Amino acid sequence: MKWMDEYPGTYKDCVWVGFDLLESFMRDALVAAGVPRPDAEIVADVLIESDKRGIDSHGIGRLKPIYIDRIRDGIQDPVTRIEVLRDRKTATVLDGHNGMGHVVSKKAMEMAIEKARNHGMGMSVVRNSTHYGIAGYYALMAVKAGMIGITGTNARPSIAPTFGVENMLGTNPLTFGMPSDEDFPFVLDCATSITQRGKIEHYDRIGKALTPGWVIDAEGGTRTDTAQVLKDLTRGLAALTPLGGIGEELGGYKGYGYATVVEVLCAALQGGAFLKALNGTDAEGRKAPIPLGHFFIAIDIEEFIELDRFKATTGQIMRDLRASKKAPGQEHIFTAGEKEHLAWLLRKERGCPVPEALRKDMETLRSWYGLPYAFPWDA
Missing domain, CATH: 1.10.1530.10 (Malate/L-lactate/L-sulpholactate dehydrogenase, four-helix barrel)
Structure with missing residues (x-):
């Protein structure tokens, strides 16, 4: 392939x-x-x-x-000191007190899953956390429990709003995991920007230039100089473009809108920090904590339909998409989670x-x- x-x-x-x-x-x-x-x-x-x-x-x-x-x-x-601020039948609010984001996030999704088992759905939100790794990890926790998993997190300002050039929103992934009867579940785990800071860091490690259109400067022009972009993102001299790219012609406003949805769910529900408060610097420009927020949703499929029927339908949707007519020169259509599965097959021995x-x-x-x-x- x-x-x-x-x-x-x-x-x-x-x-x-x-x-x-x-x-x-x-x-x-x-x-x-x-x-x-x-x-x-x-x-x-x-x-x-x-x-x-x-x-x-x-x-x-x-x-x-x-x-x-x-x-x-x-x-x-x-x-990591996890404080439960509010615990209701289907909702939990946690404070991570600037500890390890992965630790409080795993606890939050566990609580959401347990509430979904008892009441059909469960949601946890977290404030004062830190970077929690790949969002897909937590969506997969729900998938392994036979549920639909949804999660998102805000992040340091990186994305400029449509028609703007100032980095205001984080890369803010909106992530879904759904079980299927395939060898892999449907997992859509991606940023609401065209690319994310972590990928630029990876490109920097391997000495690769950025793709034009991923990053804009203060004049609205595109940037491809990877190492300097990483520095300028933190200085406010460069910004990532939202999904859809610069302007409205290719739907950049959609990525901007979804990034804002994640920002609201990661800050407003739990009384957390947002936008420029996540810059990682204090008033004197010194390094400071980045008090991120996250949300986690678990939905018990059995409350709606038998799990096996859900898996079969989901799998058939994926198979039908992959079997659809391909563009000239293309040999395969992918569905979300497939490339990650193929990567695992490649890497499990190496x-x-x-x-x-x-x-x-x-x-x-x-x-x-x-x-x-x-x-x-x-x-």
């Missing part, structure tokens, strides 16, 4: 590393940074799931720059491709904490 030939994991400068080693290394590095071992296991599980699914922007590549560096900078607490920049990060963490690990590239 042509897509597999172009798959990001085939970059020539990468060393393939087994998942067991990577997950163990991440867990031990987090523990060394002050994260309690049970919590470190949750974080490592979320990150390795991203790498297993081929989502290189949100796996081990974020261990040092997003989590451990923030802990060391004193803007993220390695110990592991994760680790580019040079990420190898240096891993070596730095090993040195900082004296971790007794031998990496495949050491020789």
